[in-house]
Amino acid sequence: MNDSIIPTYKLPAEAYYEQSWLDKEKQNLFGGNWLYAGLETDLPEVGSYTTVTAGFNELIVIRDEQNELRALHNVCRHRGAQLVQGEGRCRTLVCPYHKWAYRLDGQLRGIASRDQFDAIETETLGLHKGSVASWMGLIFVHSDEHPPVAFDDWIAGVKSELDVFEAVKLEELKSDSFVFDANWKLYIENHIDWLHLWYVHPQTLKVLDHSEGEFSQHGLHWISFEPFKEEFREDAKGSSPLIDIPHIESQPERYSENGAHFIFPNLPIFTGSSFFILADLVPLSPEKTKMNIRILGVPGGDIDAFLEQFNAITKGEDANIIENIQKNIRSEHFNVGPIAVNYERAISDFHDNYLKFMA
Numbered sequence: 001m002n003d004s005i006i007p008t009y010k011l012p013a014e015a016y017y018e019q020s021w022l023d024k025e026k027q028n029l030f031g032g033n034w035l036y037a038g039l040e041t042d043l044p045e046v047g048s049y050t051t052v053t054a055g056f057n058e059l060i061v062i063r064d065e066q067n068e069l070r071a072l073h074n075v076c077r078h079r080g081a082q083l084v085q086g087e088g089r090c091r092t093l094v095c096p097y098h099k100w101a102y103r104l105d106g107q108l109r110g111i112a113s114r115d116q117f118d119a120i121e122t123e124t125l126g127l128h129k130g131s132v133a134s135w136m137g138l139i140f141v142h143s144d145e146h147p148p149v150a151f152d153d154w155i156a157g158v159k160s161e162l163d164v165f166e167a168v169k170l171e172e173l174k175s176d177s178f179v180f181d182a183n184w185k186l187y188i189e190n191h192i193d194w195l196h197l198w199y200v201h202p203q204t205l206k207v208l209d210h211s212e213g214e215f216s217q218h219g220l221h222w223i224s225f226e227p228f229k230e231e232f233r234e235d236a237k238g239s240s241p242l243i244d245i246p247h248i249e250s251q252p253e254r255y256s257e258n259g260a261h262f263i264f265p266n267l268p269i270f271t272g273s274s275f276f277i278l279a280d281l282v283p284l285s286p287e288k289t290k291m292n293i294r295i296l297g298v299p300g301g302d303i304d305a306f307l308e309q310f311n312a313i314t315k316g317e318d319a320n321i322i323e324n325i326q327k328n329i330r331s332e333h334f335n336v337g338p339i340a341v342n343y344e345r346a347i348s349d350f351h352d353n354y355l356k357f358m359a
């Protein structure tokens with residue numbers, strides 16, 4: 001075996017607690033990548049908007065007069081105030097500071113106290129633009145108007161594997177969020193760590209046949225599916241508190257299996273015969289992270305029972321074990337030893353991709 005095929009852990013402990021690493025991530029990784037930013041259904045009408053953080057950039061995603069999505073930097077061209085917060089709907093973006101007003105496509109439309117601004121050309125003072133893309137009802141943004149990689153190329157590796165879920169046809173059944181005391185990357189590493197499935201989830205995932213699962217790296221992203229164990233297969237079918245999704249039933253069997261996927265840099269996705277779950281991770285500080293959960297599916301099941309099962313795994317077991325690691329991260333004896341050649345390989349690949357952006 002040569003070095004290139006031996007997976008290794010490539011990040012130092014400081015990457016999990018130092019503000020300087022998070023600042024660099026904001027600059028290079030979150031500010032330099034396509035990022036998941038919500039659902040198209042969040043923006044149902046002309047003028048509907050939501051706000052998104054992309055590293056150090058604050059973006060507005062808005063539906064313009066032509067019903068097209070736009071990503072605009074939430075930075076007034078007068079003295080830099082934020083135009084809007086949160087979500088809402090408007091006809092014009094009006095700055096709260098001195099009332100400069102912008103059209104939904106970002107063009108500067110009007111200036112209050114116009115006589116104070118002699119010879120300015122309003123055409124040159126539109127809001128700075130970012131980029132926005134939509135894929136099966138999911139919105140992605142990039143803080144750059146001309147991203148170095150087009151969205152279609154960026155998502156290409158996993159598109160064919162996830163398109164079958166046609167999330168655009170599903171309804172949002174429930175949303176939830178929780179905060180945990182660990183660096184966001186530890187959650188990603190755990191999400192793509194196949195080895196822990198046997199040991200952290202011996203009861204909650206006992207119906208799944210981890211040794212028969214398949215996982216694969218697709219450029220920046222990662223896809224996995226695992227079947228139910230033979231003895232649980234019949235029981236597992238129809239045991240979900242949620243209703244099976246009709247268009248998944250007609251797909252090959254693997255799409256009804258338990259799917260756990262990862263869209264780089266911060267979006268775990270979970271799939272199954274009855275659910276499509278988005279669970280993006282937002283770093284609040286180097287040692288605190290928020291997970292935003294949105295469960296899509298078909299109405300009619302017991303969504304509260306489902307969420308309870310989901311949280312028992314993701315929050316009760318996964319977040320708990322990585323908070324455990326975070327407590328050791330500043331220890332002079334903290335060190336990552338050898339990692340599993342196959343079952344932890346995805347962590348090594350994640351580090352390679354991460355470091356390409358951080359360089």
Ligand code: FES
Binds near residue numbers: 077079080081098100
């Ligand atoms: S900062 Fe926006 S109008 Fe002055």
Ligand SMILES: [Fe+2]
Binds near residue numbers: 191196200201318
């Ligand atoms: Fe897990």
